[in-house]
Amino acid sequence: MNLSSQDNTSPHPLAGGPPPPEVGDTSHAQRSHGAGEAGQAGGPPEPPWLSLPPELAQLLAPAVPAVVEQIIETVPNQIPAYQLARTERFSHVLFLGVQGALEQLLSLPGTDHPALNEESRQLVAALGAGEFRQGRSMDALLAAYRTSARITFRGLSEACARLGLPMEVVVDLGETILAYIDELSAVSVQAYAVEQSAHAGALEMRRADLIAALVAGGAELHEVRRLASGADWHLPQQMAAAVFPLAAAAGIRTRLGTSGIVVERESEAMAIVAVPHAERLRPRLQEVFAGSSAVLGPSVPWEAVPHSHRVAQLVAAQLPLAEPTDPGDPVFASDHLSQIILGSEPQVMADLAARRLAPLEVLGEAKRRVLEETLLLWLVHWGQRLPVARELGIHAQTVGYRVAKLKDLFGGDLDDPEVRFELELVLRARQASEGQTTGAG
Known part of the structure; x- marks a missing residue:
C-alpha cells in the first residue's frame, strides 16, 4: 500500500515522479535510526523533519489553504490583543504571514535545513519587533504561535489520516511543528528584546536630556515640552x-x-x-x-x-x-x-564663632563644651532656667551657677540682642557640624 491510498479517479500528487514508499518500507525507519546515532555521536542533533518523507510537502499541499483560513479566523477571535487590531490591512498581513510560515514549514521534510531561512528569519524577527512597537507584550504573539501550531497539526494530521500515512510520519510531523514553532518563538522573543532594549536606551538618553535641561535652567517652555514629549513624560x-x-x-x-x-x-x-x-x-x-x-x-x-x-x-x-x-x-x-x-558659608561662620565665642577659649575643652551647651539652651529658652534644667537633666541651681559663670565671661554682651542672635547662630552651626561629624563616623 502506498503513502496515499487513492483510487484511479484521484491521481496521486506525485504522478509522473518516482513511486512513493510503501507503508512497510524501511527507509523511513532507517533515516530515523541514523538521525538518532548522529545525535548520540556528540554532533548537533538532527532536526525532526529530516526523518519525514521529502514528498510529504506535495502530499499535504491541498490541506494548506484550509489550515491558513482557520488560523486567520481563529487567532484574532481567541487573542484579545488582536481583536482591536483586526483591520483589513491586519488581515492581509496576517494572511501573508501565515501562508509564508506554512510554506517554509513544508519546505523542511527530508532536509537538514534550519527551521528558518534568512528571509523567513527576518520576517519573524520583524513580527517580534513590531509587537513592541505596537505596545503589546510578547504574550499575544506567543499565544498566536501556539494556537497556530495546534490548528496546523490538527489540519495536517487529518490530511495524513486521509492519505493513510504511517503513524510515525504523523508523530514526526507533530515534533517538526513543535520544533518549528519553538524557533519562531525564540527569534521573535529575541527581536522583541532587542527592540525593547534599543527603545529603552534611546528613552533613557532623552530622559537624561530632559533632566539636564530642567536642572540647568534657562530653557524655553516649548523646548522643555518637546524634550518631555520625547522622554514620554507629561510635564507636571x-x-x-x-x-x-x-x-x-x-x-x-x-x-x-x-x-x-x-x-x-x-x-x-x-x-x-x-x-x-x-x-x-x-x-x-x-x-x-x-x-x-x-x-x-x-x-x-x-x-x-x-x-x-x-x-x-x-x-x-x-x-x-x-x-x-x-x-x-x-x-x-x-x-x-x-x-x-x-552651612552655606562655613568659613564666615567659623570667623563669627571665633569672634563671639572667644571668652570661652580660656577654659579647658570639657568645661567649654558644657558652657556652650548651657548657653545655647539658655538663649533658646529666653533665660528660663527650668526648661534648660529639664533638657540637661540637672538642677535649676546648677543652671543658675553656669549662667552666672557665662555672664562673668561675656560681661554685658549677653544683654545685647544682636550678640545673643549671633551667639545662637554660631552655636547652632557648631552643633549641626558636630552632629554631622558624629553621623558620618
Missing part, C-alpha cells in the same frame, strides 16, 4: 528634584513608575518627581524613597527645578547620604532649610 505643574545613592536608583525607578524620571550620574542618581501637593503626597514619597537616604528638594514649577536641585544637594552635603548597606528614610529639604543657611 509642580515638581521636585531628588538626589540619592546610585545603588538605590533601580528600586526607586520601579516604585516611582510614571510619576517621575530617574537618571544615573557618575557619583549619584537623581530624579525629577511630580509633586503637585508636596505635603499631601509626603507619605507616598516616603514609601517611594524608603530605605534610599534620598534628599528631596522643595516643590517648584518647572522653571525653578535648578533651585530645588541645588537645595537638595546642599542638604545632602550637610546630611551625608548613608551607604547602601545602611539605608535611611528620605529627607525632605524643606525640613532643614536652616541648616542650609548655617
Whole structure:
C-alpha cells in the first residue's frame, strides 16, 4: 500500500515522479535510526523533519489553504490583543504571514535545513519587533504561535489520516511543528528584546536630556515640552528634584513608575518627581524613597527645578547620604532649610564663632563644651532656667551657677540682642557640624 491510498479517479500528487514508499518500507525507519546515532555521536542533533518523507510537502499541499483560513479566523477571535487590531490591512498581513510560515514549514521534510531561512528569519524577527512597537507584550504573539501550531497539526494530521500515512510520519510531523514553532518563538522573543532594549536606551538618553535641561535652567517652555514629549513624560505643574545613592536608583525607578524620571550620574542618581501637593503626597514619597537616604528638594514649577536641585544637594552635603548597606528614610529639604543657611558659608561662620565665642577659649575643652551647651539652651529658652534644667537633666541651681559663670565671661554682651542672635547662630552651626561629624563616623 502506498503513502496515499487513492483510487484511479484521484491521481496521486506525485504522478509522473518516482513511486512513493510503501507503508512497510524501511527507509523511513532507517533515516530515523541514523538521525538518532548522529545525535548520540556528540554532533548537533538532527532536526525532526529530516526523518519525514521529502514528498510529504506535495502530499499535504491541498490541506494548506484550509489550515491558513482557520488560523486567520481563529487567532484574532481567541487573542484579545488582536481583536482591536483586526483591520483589513491586519488581515492581509496576517494572511501573508501565515501562508509564508506554512510554506517554509513544508519546505523542511527530508532536509537538514534550519527551521528558518534568512528571509523567513527576518520576517519573524520583524513580527517580534513590531509587537513592541505596537505596545503589546510578547504574550499575544506567543499565544498566536501556539494556537497556530495546534490548528496546523490538527489540519495536517487529518490530511495524513486521509492519505493513510504511517503513524510515525504523523508523530514526526507533530515534533517538526513543535520544533518549528519553538524557533519562531525564540527569534521573535529575541527581536522583541532587542527592540525593547534599543527603545529603552534611546528613552533613557532623552530622559537624561530632559533632566539636564530642567536642572540647568534657562530653557524655553516649548523646548522643555518637546524634550518631555520625547522622554514620554507629561510635564507636571509642580515638581521636585531628588538626589540619592546610585545603588538605590533601580528600586526607586520601579516604585516611582510614571510619576517621575530617574537618571544615573557618575557619583549619584537623581530624579525629577511630580509633586503637585508636596505635603499631601509626603507619605507616598516616603514609601517611594524608603530605605534610599534620598534628599528631596522643595516643590517648584518647572522653571525653578535648578533651585530645588541645588537645595537638595546642599542638604545632602550637610546630611551625608548613608551607604547602601545602611539605608535611611528620605529627607525632605524643606525640613532643614536652616541648616542650609548655617552651612552655606562655613568659613564666615567659623570667623563669627571665633569672634563671639572667644571668652570661652580660656577654659579647658570639657568645661567649654558644657558652657556652650548651657548657653545655647539658655538663649533658646529666653533665660528660663527650668526648661534648660529639664533638657540637661540637672538642677535649676546648677543652671543658675553656669549662667552666672557665662555672664562673668561675656560681661554685658549677653544683654545685647544682636550678640545673643549671633551667639545662637554660631552655636547652632557648631552643633549641626558636630552632629554631622558624629553621623558620618
